[in-house]
Amino acid sequence: MVGLEARVGASRLEAACTRAxxxxxxxxxxxxxxxxxxxxxxxIDEQPHVIEFPSAYRGAGRFLRHPLHQQGGKP
Structure with missing residues (x-):
């Protein structure tokens, strides 16, 4: 860190550490x-930018399989 401080200055290093x-x-x-x-x-934004995904990509339903597939049958 001392090397970074010598290159960029104490104020920039302090700001970078605060951000980190x-x-x-x-x-x-x-x-x-x-x-x-x-x-x-x-x-630094207090609230990070969040992309809202459509419902098809949210929740456990996306990972569930059709019940017949689990039994070896076809839907």
Missing amino acids: LHFNTTAYRMIKSILRQGLDSKR
């Missing part, structure tokens, strides 16, 4: 990646 902690990571590679991509200067 927001995403529950302290990995050196992640902090370095945040700095490389310039994400340390971006605002």
Whole structure:
């Protein structure tokens, strides 16, 4: 971390570490990646962007098999 601080400065490193902690990571590679991509200067959204999937892709029903298939028969 000391090497990163010498290259990018204490304020950028602090911002990158804050961002990494927001995403529950302290990995050196992640902090370095945040700095490389310039994400340390971006605002952290409190609510992450979530893509809502159609009902066909949600819930346990997507993984259930037709009962006849489980018995070896055809529907």
